[in-house]
Amino acid sequence: MITNHNNIHSDTMQSTPKISNNYLKKERTIPFYKPKIMGILNVTTDSFYDGSKCIKHDEAFRYAQKLISEGADIIDIGGETSKPGSRPTDVETEIKRIIPVIKALREDTDITISVDTRNSTTARLAIENGATMINDISALQDDINMVNVLRDYQQIKVVLMHKKGVPLTMQENPVYSCVLTDILEFFKERIGYAVNKGITLDRIIIDPGIGFGKNFEHNITILQNLEAFNSLGLPILLGASRKSFLNSIYASAPEDRLIGSLATTVIAGYKKIDFIRVHDVKEHKELIDCLSVLTNPIVNNLQRVGTL
Numbered sequence: 001m002i003t004n005h006n007n008i009h010s011d012t013m014q015s016t017p018k019i020s021n022n023y024l025k026k027e028r029t030i031p032f033y034k035p036k037i038m039g040i041l042n043v044t045t046d047s048f049y050d051g052s053k054c055i056k057h058d059e060a061f062r063y064a065q066k067l068i069s070e071g072a073d074i075i076d077i078g079g080e081t082s083k084p085g086s087r088p089t090d091v092e093t094e095i096k097r098i099i100p101v102i103k104a105l106r107e108d109t110d111i112t113i114s115v116d117t118r119n120s121t122t123a124r125l126a127i128e129n130g131a132t133m134i135n136d137i138s139a140l141q142d143d144i145n146m147v148n149v150l151r152d153y154q155q156i157k158v159v160l161m162h163k164k165g166v167p168l169t170m171q172e173n174p175v176y177s178c179v180l181t182d183i184l185e186f187f188k189e190r191i192g193y194a195v196n197k198g199i200t201l202d203r204i205i206i207d208p209g210i211g212f213g214k215n216f217e218h219n220i221t222i223l224q225n226l227e228a229f230n231s232l233g234l235p236i237l238l239g240a241s242r243k244s245f246l247n248s249i250y251a252s253a254p255e256d257r258l259i260g261s262l263a264t265t266v267i268a269g270y271k272k273i274d275f276i277r278v279h280d281v282k283e284h285k286e287l288i289d290c291l292s293v294l295t296n297p298i299v300n301n302l303q304r305v306g307t308l
Helices: 005-015 021-025 057-069 091-108 120-128 146-152 179-196 216-224 226-232 244-248 258-270 281-294 297-307
Strands: 036-042 074-078 112-116 133-136 157-161 204-207 275-278
Touching: 036 057, 036 281, 057 074, 057 091, 074 091, 074 133, 091 112, 091 120, 112 120, 120 133, 120 146, 133 146, 146 179, 157 179, 179 204, 179 216, 179 226, 216 226, 216 244, 216 258, 258 275, 258 281, 275 281
Parallel strands: 036 074, 036 275, 074 112, 112 133, 133 157, 157 204
Antiparallel strands: none
16 A cells, blocks of 8 residues: 555644744743843952962953953952951052052943952042942941941942851851841841941942851852842842852862852842852853843744744
């Protein structure tokens, strides 16, 4: 018996259901929010990750240019290490490390320059030389004059970060009643303090402080519930890049934690976090751009209609 393949093909085609326009237009993805990228530049000798560490001023300047070319929206310059177990850096050393870099960078570009400092003297000099943001890991607690500097320069943004304890001992058995509730209460108090001292809400960014006085469970709880901090109504910065909690997920040294760091940026985008502070700008920028396009309902709909 000879089979008529043409008829089989015809019957199959006729039985294939048509995809309605309603299906094509329906949003079937969750849009990925594009956080701004803060590139890390450490002008230090003992930062936990060597990849972002520059000791010489000209080396630091070139590294900042590299971060900008890779897509950084902000350059965060620090002259004091705050990794677990570290001791404070004296203000004079911190100033010598970062001010020449800030000055050179401001002469070269109009990018937002953030300074990672908790010292008011450093902050004032940084602002006078072109910095436009202060990233204070102590949330204005370590130097009582920091708030006065910020009050004098009303255009300057400030990041208030949560940490429990001091870098030297902060990872020695940190304890919370409830890590989310405790951090939210901390921010309410710190925001209220800043506002009462003349810092308007539109200048404040909050950072839950991954790895600063938190154990593995604390860090994961924060990452899984980042949206809880939206209740404060302020922009949120996430700094999880290459941090040690990733070593508890997969055994790794800091230089081996790119994949884990990218995973936290995926979380940040879906949780609508405003800023990510990262070592690897190029890789994070490419990830963000890809996810933004692949999950954008408008782009997806156009592609479906055009290809089906």
